[in-house]
Amino acid sequence: MRSFGRLLNYIKPYWFLACLGPFLMFIEVSMDLLQPTIMQHMIDNAIANNNTELTIQLGISMIIVAIIGLIGGVGCSIFSTKAAVHFSTDIRKDVFNRIVQFSSRDVDRYGSGKLITIVSNDISVLQRAVLMTLKVFVRGPLLFIGSVLIVFFTARELFPIVMIAVPILFIIIIYFTKKSASLFEKVQVAIDGINTRLQENLAGIRVVKAFGRENFEMKRFAEKNNMLTKVNISAEQLIALMMPLLLFIVNLGIVAALWLGVIKVDGGTIEVGAILAFINYMTIIMNGLMSSSHVLMLITRAFPSANRIQEVLTVEKDMVDGEHTIAQQKEEHLLFKDVAFSYSKNGEYVLKNINFTIQRGKTLGIIGPTGSGKTTIAKLIPRLYDVDHGQILLNGVDIKSYTKETLRKQIGFVSQRALLFSGTIADNLKDGRTDASLEEMKQAANDACAVEFIDKLDEGYEYEVAQGGKNFSGGQRQRLSIARAFIRKPDLLILDDSTSAVDALSEKGIQHALNQRHSTKVIISSKISSIREADEIIVLHEGEIVAKGNHETLLEESEVYKEIYQTQGGAGHE
Numbered sequence: 001m002r003s004f005g006r007l008l009n010y011i012k013p014y015w016f017l018a019c020l021g022p023f024l025m026f027i028e029v030s031m032d033l034l035q036p037t038i039m040q041h042m043i044d045n046a047i048a049n050n051n052t053e054l055t056i057q058l059g060i061s062m063i064i065v066a067i068i069g070l071i072g073g074v075g076c077s078i079f080s081t082k083a084a085v086h087f088s089t090d091i092r093k094d095v096f097n098r099i100v101q102f103s104s105r106d107v108d109r110y111g112s113g114k115l116i117t118i119v120s121n122d123i124s125v126l127q128r129a130v131l132m133t134l135k136v137f138v139r140g141p142l143l144f145i146g147s148v149l150i151v152f153f154t155a156r157e158l159f160p161i162v163m164i165a166v167p168i169l170f171i172i173i174i175y176f177t178k179k180s181a182s183l184f185e186k187v188q189v190a191i192d193g194i195n196t197r198l199q200e201n202l203a204g205i206r207v208v209k210a211f212g213r214e215n216f217e218m219k220r221f222a223e224k225n226n227m228l229t230k231v232n233i234s235a236e237q238l239i240a241l242m243m244p245l246l247l248f249i250v251n252l253g254i255v256a257a258l259w260l261g262v263i264k265v266d267g268g269t270i271e272v273g274a275i276l277a278f279i280n281y282m283t284i285i286m287n288g289l290m291s292s293s294h295v296l297m298l299i300t301r302a303f304p305s306a307n308r309i310q311e312v313l314t315v316e317k318d319m320v321d322g323e324h325t326i327a328q329q330k331e332e333h334l335l336f337k338d339v340a341f342s343y344s345k346n347g348e349y350v351l352k353n354i355n356f357t358i359q360r361g362k363t364l365g366i367i368g369p370t371g372s373g374k375t376t377i378a379k380l381i382p383r384l385y386d387v388d389h390g391q392i393l394l395n396g397v398d399i400k401s402y403t404k405e406t407l408r409k410q411i412g413f414v415s416q417r418a419l420l421f422s423g424t425i426a427d428n429l430k431d432g433r434t435d436a437s438l439e440e441m442k443q444a445a446n447d448a449c450a451v452e453f454i455d456k457l458d459e460g461y462e463y464e465v466a467q468g469g470k471n472f473s474g475g476q477r478q479r480l481s482i483a484r485a486f487i488r489k490p491d492l493l494i495l496d497d498s499t500s501a502v503d504a505l506s507e508k509g510i511q512h513a514l515n516q517r518h519s520t521k522v523i524i525s526s527k528i529s530s531i532r533e534a535d536e537i538i539v540l541h542e543g544e545i546v547a548k549g550n551h552e553t554l555l556e557e558s559e560v561y562k563e564i565y566q567t568q569g570g571a572g573h574e
């Protein structure tokens, strides 16, 4: 509830629209409330007395009142919708901006399914609650209070019926609203589950097909879908049950009014028009309560969504940005000092006691079996994650002391999963450096052996890259990612298994280009051929450095290295 209240601050810039909507609704409701009274006059004073002129006058009044009401209603819808849509657009923008700045730990913690639900579903739920509040919240209570007052002053004989019916209607509404709130919370969780499954399947659709996992995935999706169906049905059934119950109470009231009315009309204390007006007001009271309860339900339903949105907006930064904005060039370029790291707070360390130094301009190779922690080392350097123990120094300064911008400007990172973004090839290359010229792009593409396939494209560097780069082969994506890093001309270049899908000839070309570069290089690979030229190689095993040296010394001294070498063809491969 507090989160909902806080998020309502987003409506402040649109306060004029947000006030205009309910004001126009006030006009519409006032007109709605006038109608039965005019009708009562028409029946009791004009029709009963055969007064045609008065009948026409009152008829015209009813039409005018209806038109004013219509203008109020339409105006309210237009302005309320504008306010609510701007409100949610601003929240969506802030939530997205926050997510983009999340640390990798936060992304791991939330999971992409939940984040997608928050940006899409939760914000829509909130928008709907605000829209209905602006449109209906004034209407419901006004219709209710207005009708009760009018009955009190114009048909006091029938007022006891209202006194009995209204509390019962209230109790029903409160009971159902409370019950539905917890069910709608479950609905949100079930939608999370669906989005997670969907997201995972779409991202890995090729693997799903290649391994014939369709049936298995369909079954897993069906489980989540059934769960959503179950909670959705329970929630909707609950709401569906409320309407007939309310109607039943109102109808009982109407029957009681007719019964009491007949006695009173016989006694001459009430007129037929007043009874008809009462019946109308009873229906309006019910409608007023129904629409208020509907909004109340939407608001209660929006509470869990608001909590989740607020949580994302206020998530505490687990990575504090440093203040250092100047990166000097030191001979001792990169230093890992007693580094240990675990992905979860109390989890097992995936890196332990990591110590190494790279001198400026030199190349460090990192090799080791899968899961030994190679990629994790690469992720620690640009602070995708922070170390749990020890220190990483870049140019003699703890990387935590740099602003993230200063730190990341010094680094060119080619990740294991070559990811491209939708846009043109040029757009993707310019992610490396926004002001890169066409000549520089061509040079980088040439060094990364990407020129041959770019030149074959009619549009060249203006060729559109599909989402995730799926209109390129794995090797082409890797070469474009390398070109993107090259274009940056970084001080420190990190290549994480980035030539795994590249053919041997292109890999040779890339290695040649790498050797020409003055950058300090960290090359991670599971292939000895990619790192054998490195000035120093570290061998990782189960998160620890088990050997260090160049190719020749490691062949002599490290069993693990020798084993990798032999499994990759050994001397015969040279």
Ligand SMILES: Nc1ncnc2c1ncn2[C@@H]1O[C@H](COP(=O)(O)OP(=O)(O)OP(=O)(O)O)[C@@H](O)[C@H]1O
Pocket (backbone or CB within 6 Å): 108, 343, 344, 350, 368, 369, 370, 371, 372, 373, 374, 375, 376, 377, 416, 526
């Ligand atoms: N985001 C993550 N959350 C939790 N554990 C992770 C995460 N990423 C990696 N791990 C774990 O950390 C360990 C080291 O993983 P890492 O990716 O660094 O290994 P690697 O040597 O690069 O493997 P590969 O050669 O297969 O790429 C593995 O046990 C892995 O399961």
